[in-house]
Amino acid sequence: xxxxxxxxxxxxTAHTQDIGAGPRGSRVTFPITGGSFEGERLRGKVLPSxxxxxxxxxxxxxxxxxRITLETDDGALxxxxxxxxxxxxxxxxxxxxxxxxxxxxxxxxxxLNRLLAVGSGQIRADGPLHVIEEIL
Amino acid sequence: xxxxxxxxxxxxTAHTQDIGAGPRGSRVTFPITGGSFEGERLRGKVLPSxxxxxxxxxxxxxxxxxRITLETDDGALxxxxxxxxxxxxxxxxxxxxxxxxxxxxxxxxxxLNRLLAVGSGQIRADGPLHVIEEIL
Amino acid sequence: xxxxxxxxxxxxTAHTQDIGAGPRGSRVTFPITGGSFEGERLRGKVLPSxxxxxxxxxxxxxxxxxRITLETDDGALxxxxxxxxxxxxxxxxxxxxxxxxxxxxxxxxxxLNRLLAVGSGQIRADGPLHVIEEIL
Amino acid sequence: xxxxxxxxxxxxTAHTQDIGAGPRGSRVTFPITGGSFEGERLRGKVLPSxxxxxxxxxxxxxxxxxRITLETDDGALxxxxxxxxxxxxxxxxxxxxxxxxxxxxxxxxxxLNRLLAVGSGQIRADGPLHVIEEIL
Numbered sequence: 401x402x403x404x405x406x407x408x409x410x411x412x413t414a415h416t417q418d419i420g421a422g423p424r425g426s427r428v429t430f431p432i433t434g435g436s437f438e439g440e441r442l443r444g445k446v447l448p449s450x451x452x453x454x455x456x457x458x459x460x461x462x463x464x465x466x467r468i469t470l471e472t473d474d475g476a477l478x479x480x481x482x483x484x485x486x487x488x489x490x491x492x493x494x495x496x497x498x499x500x501x502x503x504x505x506x507x508x509x510x511x512l513n514r515l516l517a518v519g520s521g522q523i524r525a526d527g528p529l530h531v532i533e534e535i536l
Numbered sequence: 537x538x539x540x541x542x543x544x545x546x547x548x549t550a551h552t553q554d555i556g557a558g559p560r561g562s563r564v565t566f567p568i569t570g571g572s573f574e575g576e577r578l579r580g581k582v583l584p585s586x587x588x589x590x591x592x593x594x595x596x597x598x599x600x601x602x603r604i605t606l607e608t609d610d611g612a613l614x615x616x617x618x619x620x621x622x623x624x625x626x627x628x629x630x631x632x633x634x635x636x637x638x639x640x641x642x643x644x645x646x647x648l649n650r651l652l653a654v655g656s657g658q659i660r661a662d663g664p665l666h667v668i669e670e671i672l
Numbered sequence: 673x674x675x676x677x678x679x680x681x682x683x684x685t686a687h688t689q690d691i692g693a694g695p696r697g698s699r700v701t702f703p704i705t706g707g708s709f710e711g712e713r714l715r716g717k718v719l720p721s722x723x724x725x726x727x728x729x730x731x732x733x734x735x736x737x738x739r740i741t742l743e744t745d746d747g748a749l750x751x752x753x754x755x756x757x758x759x760x761x762x763x764x765x766x767x768x769x770x771x772x773x774x775x776x777x778x779x780x781x782x783x784l785n786r787l788l789a790v791g792s793g794q795i796r797a798d799g800p801l802h803v804i805e806e807i808l
Numbered sequence: 809x810x811x812x813x814x815x816x817x818x819x820x821t822a823h824t825q826d827i828g829a830g831p832r833g834s835r836v837t838f839p840i841t842g843g844s845f846e847g848e849r850l851r852g853k854v855l856p857s858x859x860x861x862x863x864x865x866x867x868x869x870x871x872x873x874x875r876i877t878l879e880t881d882d883g884a885l886x887x888x889x890x891x892x893x894x895x896x897x898x899x900x901x902x903x904x905x906x907x908x909x910x911x912x913x914x915x916x917x918x919x920l921n922r923l924l925a926v927g928s929g930q931i932r933a934d935g936p937l938h939v940i941e942e943i944l
Contacts, residue, residue, distance in 0.1 A: 401811040401926055401941050417583060417605045419615045420641025423649040423731040424696070427615055427639055429605055431585030447553060449567030451585055453603060453615075458730050459695040461922050467589065467603075469553045469565055479555045479563055479589075487922045497924045497943050499907045503563055505556030513559040514869050514895045516905045518809055518926060518943055533809050535905050535926055537790055537805050539673040559867040560832070594866050595831040597786045623786045633788045633807050635771045650733045650759045652769045654673055654790060654807055669673050671769050671790055689855060689877045691887045692913030695921040699887055699911055701877055703857030719825060721839030723857055725875065725887075739861065739875075741825045741837055751827045751835055751861075775835055777828025785831040 403533035406517050407439035411446060411468075411528045426456040432468050435527070442509060444472040452528075454486075462486040464498060464521075476506035482519060482530075496521040500532055539669035542653050543575035547582060547604075547664045562592040568604050571663070578645060580608040588664075590622075598622040600634060600657075612642035618655060618666075632657040636668055675805035678789050679711035683718060683740075683800045698728040704740050707799070714781060716744040724800075726758075734758040736770060736793075748778035754791060754802075768793040772804055811941035814925050815847035819854060819876075819936045834864040840876050843935070850917060852880040860936075862894075870894040872906060872929075884914035890927060890938075904929040908940055 412434045419427035430453075435446035450468035457463060464484040471477055484498030498519040502512035519532040548570045555563040566589075571582035586604035593599060599621060606614040620634030634655040638648035655668040684706045691699035702725075707718035722740035729735060735757060742750040756770030770791040774784035791804040820842045827835035838861075843854035858876035865871060871893060878886040892906030906927040910920035927940040 401809070401928070403809040414585065417585075417613055419605070419613045419639060422615070422639040422641045423646075423729050423733060424639065425730065426641075429585070429615065449550065449553075449565070449585065449587055451587070451603065457695050458697065459918075459921060461695060467587065469555070477553055477555045479558070479565065485922055485924060495922060499924060503555060503558040503560065505558045505562075510559075510867075513867060514893055514903060516893060516907060516926070518924070520809070537673070537675040537792070559865050559869060561866065593831050594833065595782075595785060597831060621786055621788060631786060635788060646731075649731060650757055650767060652757060652771060652790070654788070656673070686857065689857075689885055691877070691885045691911060694887070694911040694913045695918075696911065698913075701857070701887065721822065721825075721837070721857065721859055723859070723875065739859065741827070749825055749827045751830070751837065775827060775830040775832065777830045777834075 402536040403518065404536055405439060406532045406534045407437045407442060409435065409437045409446070409519070409530040409532060410526075411435040411452075411530075413452075413527060424455060425458060428454050428456075430454065432466075435468075437470060441511075442470075442472055442478075444470055447471055460487070460489065462488075466498075472506075472509065474508075476504060476509050478506075478509060478512060479503040484519070484521065486521065498530060498532075538672040539654065540672055541575060542668045542670045543573045543578060545571065545573045545582070545655070545666040545668060546662075547571040547588075547666075549588075549663060560591060561594055564590050564592075566590065568602075571604075573606060578606075578608050578614075578648075580606055583607055596623070596625060598624075602634075608642075608645065610644075612640060612645055614642075614645060614648065615639040620655070620657065622657065634666060634668075674808040675790065676808055677711060678804045678806045679709045679714060681707065681709045681718070681791070681802040681804060682798075683707040683724075683802075685724075685799060696727060697730060700726050700728075702726065704738075707740075709742060714742075714744055714750075714784075716742060719743055732759070732761060734760075738770075744778075744781065746780075748776060748781050750778075750781060750784060751775040756791070756793065758793065770802060770804075810944040811926065812944055813847060814940045814942045815845045815850060817843065817845045817854075817927070817938040817940060818934075819843040819860075819938075821860075821935060832863060833866060836862050836864075838862065840874075843876075845878060850878075850880055850886075850920075852878055855879055855885075868895070868897060870896075874906075880914075880917065882916075884912060884917050886914075886917060886920060887911040892927070892929065894929065906938060906940075
């Protein structure tokens with residue numbers, strides 16, 4: 401499979417909302433308070449609001465479900481979502497991957513409307529970082 | 537079909553994020569900044585963060601998709617979602633209905649984990665109001 | 673909440689596909705092989721294909737997720753989905769409720785595109801029966 | 809991004825169910841009647857039942873949403889879903905990509921429960937073929 405860099409996405413989060421062990425697993429919501437994204441074809445900031453709803457499944461894998469709004473440096477708004485999995489404990493290392501989708505009305509960025517993008521996530525001291533590539 | 541009152545939910549929203557006419561319809565995101573809910577069995581406040589993602593479909597009907605976190609007056613957190621439809625223009629009046637789901641880890645409120653609830657929405661001067669009933 | 677009868681839906685199913693205890697719970701898929709629906713405003717048959725994907729959550733409640741195609745007696749096709757919950761073991765009786773959505777291109781039935789409908793399900797000797805009402 | 813071959817998936821389909829131009833776009837359902845999958849780590853057949861629900865969006869891109877059950881040659885059942893996009897008309901060629909998820913209770917195949925997989929689809933004379941790779 402071939403891919404092409406799309407962006408690096410940094411997120412700032414507020415205190416988590418720990419719902420706890422509910423009917424489907426253990427749920428923690430991460431409010432997104434801002435952030436930035438940077439790539440060759442688009443760059444800008446993450447608007448406040450938006451969240452990442454995470455659910456630790458019975459098998460220990462965490463499912464992510466994020467929805468945010470991006471604003472490019474030339475003023476376009478982009479609705480971005482990703483779903484993903486994070487498994488901290490497998491033999492040989494962790495696995496933290498996402499699949500992103502985008503919606504925009506801005507013609508310059510309409511290429512985003514038709515692509516799937518795969519991201520690799522990591523938790524850094526200053527917050528989550530996702531390196532996202534377009535699937536070619 | 538029988539139902540039983542569950543709560544009245546009032547939401548406060550920040551400036552909308554108007555994504556515009558995208559690939560699936562016209563998308564507007566309403567950031568939720570707070571609110572309150574009140575019923576015989578539960579009451580409290582809506583935590584900041586959370587959003588209502590709305591999409592005006594090609595046929596003019598608006599689909600709603602909300603996710604928020606409730607905090608009861610005795611400190612339990614409840615993950616709440618609803619999906620709904622809003623049709624302002626039909627002959628004979630508008631139609632604004634939602635279906636809610638809940639997740640909580642708190643035993644006192646665990647009855648919420650297994651029920652479907654139907655809501656009737658309206659836009660008031662001070663923000664959206666949803667009257668929500670448990671489906672019996 | 674007020675409602676109005678929409679239809680009674682009878683489903684025929686093939687042998688279940690028992691996936692077993694997976695990462696999210698215990699999954700059983702019910703292939704739909706046919707059926708019929710009958711109401712004042714629409715009636716006809718359920719086309720073969722379509723399934724109900726069910727997942728027993730860690731808390732014992734079963735989540736339903738059905739997708740089928742209806743064909744009315746005058747030849748219109750309707751895409752129907754429902755999500756629901758089934759809880760066989762609560763004190764005081766079982767709870768088996770669904771929320772349906774519809775999509776059709778046929779003008780006669782376009783009223784279905786903008787409504788939410790609530791159903792009450794039961795398992796009979798000859799298969800599942802869902803009594804479905806439009807939420808007014 | 810690195811990937812590793814997972815399987816080639818061939819699907820057999822029955823006559824499509826053409827719902828037509830509905831509220832969200834033009835909907836066509838492809839009933840799945842069988843098929844096969846083949847990879848180094850798993851192989852077997854696709855059980856009858858299951859469908860691919862497709863929706864042509866207002867912008868002309870087709871969204872896919874498939875759910876099927878796989879049976880491996882040693883008797884394990886796997887619940888498989890994919891979502892994808894198909895764009896036949898862009899300058900320079902078509903784009904037909906999917907993202908798959910899996911659920912199984914069988915320990916031998918439990919590696920599937922925690923991975924994301926990306927597929928490249930094509931329509932051949934004998935039906936759809938999807939070449940699917942695990943995202944590493």
